[in-house]
Amino acid sequence: MTDPLAQVETTHDADRPVVRIRGEVDMANADTVGDQIRAATDPSHDLDLDLSTVTFFDSSALRMLHRLSDAFDQAGGRLTVVIAPDSIVGRLLAITHMDTYLHLREEPTP
Amino acid sequence: MRRSEQERLQVALDAAGMGTFVWYAREDRTEPDARMLELFALPTGGVLSLASALTSMIHPADRQRYGAAVAAALDPAGEHLLSQEMRVNRGDGSYRWVLVTARAYFEGEPPEPDRLVGVAADITQRHEIEQRRAFLLELSDRMRPLTDPVAVQAVAVEALGARLSATRAMYLEVTAGPVGDIYTVEQDYHEPGTASAVGRYRADDFGATLFDELRAGRTLAVADTADDPRLTAEERASHQRMGVVAYAAVPLIKDGRHVATLVLHQSTVRRWGDDDLALLEETAERTWAAVERARAEAALRESEAQFRQVVEATPQLIWVARADGSLEMRNDSWSAIAGAEASTDRELLVPAVHPDDRDDFLDSWDSCRATGARFDREARLRHRGGDYRWYLIRVTAFLNGTGTVAKWFGMAADIDERRRADKLALAEQIEARDREHRVALQLQRALLPTGTLVRDGVDIAARYEAGSSTLEVGGDWYDTFELPDASIALTLGDVAGHGLAAATAMGKMRVAMSALAPHATGPGALLSNLDGFAASSDGIDFATACYVVFDPATRQLRHASAGHPPMLVVTTDGRARWLTKGGSAPITGKDAGERPDATETLEPGALLLLYSDGLIERRGEPLTTGLDRLEQAAVELRSGSAAEICDGLFTALGVAEQRSDDVVILCLRAPAHPTADFRTTLAADERELSRLRRSLQTWRRTTQPSDAGETDMLLAVNEACANAIEHAYRGREPGPVEVTVRSDADGSYLATVRDFGRWQPLTRSAAYRGRGLNIIRRLSDGFERRSTPNGTLVRFRLPARGTPT
Numbered sequence: 031m032t033d034p035l036a037q038v039e040t041t042h043d044a045d046r047p048v049v050r051i052r053g054e055v056d057m058a059n060a061d062t063v064g065d066q067i068r069a070a071t072d073p074s075h076d077l078d079l080d081l082s083t084v085t086f087f088d089s090s091a092l093r094m095l096h097r098l099s100d101a102f103d104q105a106g107g108r109l110t111v112v113i114a115p116d117s118i119v120g121r122l123l124a125i126t127h128m129d130t131y132l133h134l135r136e137e138p139t140p
Numbered sequence: 141m142r143r144s145e146q147e148r149l150q151v152a153l154d155a156a157g158m159g160t161f162v163w164y165a166r167e168d169r170t171e172p173d174a175r176m177l178e179l180f181a182l183p184t185g186g187v188l189s190l191a192s193a194l195t196s197m198i199h200p201a202d203r204q205r206y207g208a209a210v211a212a213a214l215d216p217a218g219e220h221l222l223s224q225e226m227r228v229n230r231g232d233g234s235y236r237w238v239l240v241t242a243r244a245y246f247e248g249e250p251p252e253p254d255r256l257v258g259v260a261a262d263i264t265q266r267h268e269i270e271q272r273r274a275f276l277l278e279l280s281d282r283m284r285p286l287t288d289p290v291a292v293q294a295v296a297v298e299a300l301g302a303r304l305s306a307t308r309a310m311y312l313e314v315t316a317g318p319v320g321d322i323y324t325v326e327q328d329y330h331e332p333g334t335a336s337a338v339g340r341y342r343a344d345d346f347g348a349t350l351f352d353e354l355r356a357g358r359t360l361a362v363a364d365t366a367d368d369p370r371l372t373a374e375e376r377a378s379h380q381r382m383g384v385v386a387y388a389a390v391p392l393i394k395d396g397r398h399v400a401t402l403v404l405h406q407s408t409v410r411r412w413g414d415d416d417l418a419l420l421e422e423t424a425e426r427t428w429a430a431v432e433r434a435r436a437e438a439a440l441r442e443s444e445a446q447f448r449q450v451v452e453a454t455p456q457l458i459w460v461a462r463a464d465g466s467l468e469m470r471n472d473s474w475s476a477i478a479g480a481e482a483s484t485d486r487e488l489l490v491p492a493v494h495p496d497d498r499d500d501f502l503d504s505w506d507s508c509r510a511t512g513a514r515f516d517r518e519a520r521l522r523h524r525g526g527d528y529r530w531y532l533i534r535v536t537a538f539l540n541g542t543g544t545v546a547k548w549f550g551m552a553a554d555i556d557e558r559r560r561a562d563k564l565a566l567a568e569q570i571e572a573r574d575r576e577h578r579v580a581l582q583l584q585r586a587l588l589p590t591g592t593l594v595r596d597g598v599d600i601a602a603r604y605e606a607g608s609s610t611l612e613v614g615g616d617w618y619d620t621f622e623l624p625d626a627s628i629a630l631t632l633g634d635v636a637g638h639g640l641a642a643a644t645a646m647g648k649m650r651v652a653m654s655a656l657a658p659h660a661t662g663p664g665a666l667l668s669n670l671d672g673f674a675a676s677s678d679g680i681d682f683a684t685a686c687y688v689v690f691d692p693a694t695r696q697l698r699h700a701s702a703g704h705p706p707m708l709v710v711t712t713d714g715r716a717r718w719l720t721k722g723g724s725a726p727i728t729g730k731d732a733g734e735r736p737d738a739t740e741t742l743e744p745g746a747l748l749l750l751y752s753d754g755l756i757e758r759r760g761e762p763l764t765t766g767l768d769r770l771e772q773a774a775v776e777l778r779s780g781s782a783a784e785i786c787d788g789l790f791t792a793l794g795v796a797e798q799r800s801d802d803v804v805i806l807c808l809r810a811p812a813h814p815t816a817d818f819r820t821t822l823a824a825d826e827r828e829l830s831r832l833r834r835s836l837q838t839w840r841r842t843t844q845p846s847d848a849g850e851t852d853m854l855l856a857v858n859e860a861c862a863n864a865i866e867h868a869y870r871g872r873e874p875g876p877v878e879v880t881v882r883s884d885a886d887g888s889y890l891a892t893v894r895d896f897g898r899w900q901p902l903t904r905s906a907a908y909r910g911r912g913l914n915i916i917r918r919l920s921d922g923f924e925r926r927s928t929p930n931g932t933l934v935r936f937r938l939p940a941r942g943t944p945t
Contacts, residue, residue, distance in 0.1 A: 057862045058826040088858055089911040118851050125918040
């Protein structure tokens with residue numbers, strides 16, 4: 031078994047939980063990553079999803095993100111997606127216009 | 141007493157020179173032994189009584205004292221002891237000192253003095269030695285506090301004359317005159333009624349004989365000038381005229397020279413005793429020493445007074461401290477300085493030193509103190525008004541004979557005006573230099589190209605960093621332009637010098653090269669043309685330059701260098717080589733003859749680096765070290781774009797930190813064509829995707845140094861493959877997915893993804909789907925999809941620089 035493409039880390043910021051994804055999210059692991067995030071979070075509460083350390087993202091990952099966003103919207107939590115400037119995630123959200131309905135916050139890769 | 145005991149006692153008394161006696165008080169009758177009679181100058185059988193001793197034998201000055209002492213010894217209530225020293229006449233008018241020691245015995249009741257039993261001894265010699273010593277000690281004590289040499293002489297002759305009852309006593313100082321020695325008497329002693337001898341004399345005045353003896357260092361004693369056979373008739377007459385019948389003289393010889401003589405005169409015949417002469421000699425020696433000391437002190441006082449006058453008059457701060465730092469003096473100028481009420485040099489100086497200067501000042505001063513080295517430092521001292529002025533402070537150690545510090549001599553000179561003037565001059569100088577630097581920088585920017593030539597398939601970049609402000613702008617230049625045959629020309633060079641002149645000269649060279657290049661038959665010929673150009677231009681005394689003509693179609697390189705550091709080639713697989721051919725001498729304006737060039741073919745995607753020496757030169761380091769460093773850095777950075785390589789080299793070679801001169805780099809990457817297409821086949825398995833992306837990225841970097849558009853390629857190809865994996869083989873045995881990417885000459889890429897399955901219509905909601913193809917369309921041009929029963933083909937073109945969103 032090779033190393034998983036991505037790691038999901040849960041931490042807490044000052045006032046809300048933060049989930050950070052490191053590595054690549056594609057068709058092979060998007061559903062797993064989505065399950066891991068859901069297991070670690072409560073969509074009725076605010077969450078920061080930090081994608082600034084993501085090195086690859088594809089349409090499957092966007093689909094996972096879309097579903098997650100819908101779940102938070104329905105449950106009343108606010109999902110904020112943190113992206114690095116000029117990153118692959120940012121580019122993908124822009125060309126698919128998903129940036130128009132997600133709550134985005136740009137932060138440099140830590 | 142038994143007879144034997146008596147005999148033994150007599151032997152002891154004889155040995156000590158002692159006489160014995162018994163004196164009966166009632167009769168004033170003495171029973172003396174033979175030695176006792178001798179001591180009192182009486183013949184054998186002579187009668188010795190107290191009365192006769194007190195009337196004639198004992199010195200008149202001692203009679204009363206002796207009589208009283210005898211009476212005291214005979215007092216029954218007293219100690220009963222007698223011990224007296226007295227002078228006793230020898231019978232010839234001279235006296236001997238006699239010590240009488242006796243015990244008194246009493247008879248009857250109440251007790252009446254009966255007799256004295258005692259001994260007497262001649263103590264003349266001891267007494268005279270003691271007297272002489274006492275005299276000399278007293279004389280020394282009297283001379284010591286005197287500061288005037290003449291007063292010293294006066295005291296000496298006065299005391300000696302009185303002591304020896306001479307008619308006259310004088311101290312003659314001898315100085316060398318033009319016609320023989322001169323004898324000077326500053327002060328003499330003379331008995332009342334005798335003429336003073338103060339004056340100046342020549343040797344003849346006293347007589348040649350006398351002075352020959354004195355010059356030889358011999359003490360002279362004449363008892364009677366009338367009959368002394370050593371004197372001539374004239375000398376005798378001369379002495380008689382002065383009333384001198386007897387005389388004694390002691391010369392002082394110092395360093396082989398007769399410097400002074402102490403003389404006694406007597407107006408009557410006098411046989412000088414050994415004691416007299418010994419005292420005279422001793423006195424002479426002491427007088428000389430005291431006179432010289434007084435004279436040296438006077439000279440010192442005088443020089444000290446002068447020193448003080450100078451010191452007080454000087455505007456500088458002066459102080460003298462003892463070895464322990466306690467102050468001996470400081471001059472009035474210190475009154476200008478704050479807090480100068482101090483008892484040590486440290487207290488004097490340290491509170492006045494500006495706090496910012498203080499630590500360094502103290503460190504330096506302490507270390508000088510420890511070693512005795514001269515302390516020399518500039519520091520600000522606070523004036524009473526509170527303002528600070530700059531001072532130059534110096535402290536010098538005075539060493540004593542053993543090499544240890546005796547005193548510290550300190551001086552502080554006000555150098556505030558000078559410091560101010562220096563600072564002003566420095567500021568003006570810096571400002572002028574800055575101004576010139578700014579102008580040169582502006583000129584340089586104006587004279588250098590604003591960008592590099594843009595050609596498809598060839599990546600060119602340059603980076604230029606001007607010399608720092610303190611070290612001024614230099615004369616480096618670079619240029620890129622196209623020649624009529626569509627080949628690419630690169631020039632890079634360095635005109636010696638700094639500032640405006642160098643910037644102007646480099647502008648001329650750059651323009652000359654681009655103007656001459658189309659007409660030159662080759663790189664060597666162009667550099668030869670520059671020799672003539674430099675000769676006819678001002679300010680180009682020395683320049684190095686390199687010139688490259690590159691044909692992108694054939695990747696052929698023609699190059700020449702005039703004294704410039706070698707160009708570097710780095711291939712995509714990391715091999716590096718220096719272009720050492722085509723070199724010739726620097727351009728100096730002299731005819732260098734025909735300059736050679738060389739031909740080279742660059743590998744696909746290979747890098748060519750041109751640079752100025754500022755990139756590789758480091759002070760105190762051989763040039764080869766810099767070249768090695770450049771090669772290593774270029775190999776590491778080789779996969780970046782030309783611009784990234786330029787930036788990377790500036791960082792890797794520490795240009796920002798090390799720069800002391802202009803630095804310029806020009807980088808060209810040869811086209812990568814022809815490049816093998818990217819071809820891979822993957823199983824229709826989603827886990828294949830990450831491997832695909834990695835191998836595609838690696839391939840792309842071999843075709844394209846820039847990563848602009850790389851993300852787009854990875855996203856688009858990944859989506860195309862994901863689509864095939866998801867749809868082509870649904871419900872069937874998974875088959876292969878073929879991926880081909882071609883790099884085209886214009887920098888774009890044509891991607892083809894092919895499967896051998898049959899796409900199934902979607903059964904689930906498309907709400908979250910369908911983004912994949914959308915993404916590909918957005919990132920590419922000319923998207924097409926062809927489906928046949930045998931499979932589906934997706935093809936799209938990724939533009940050269942990516943697609944702006």
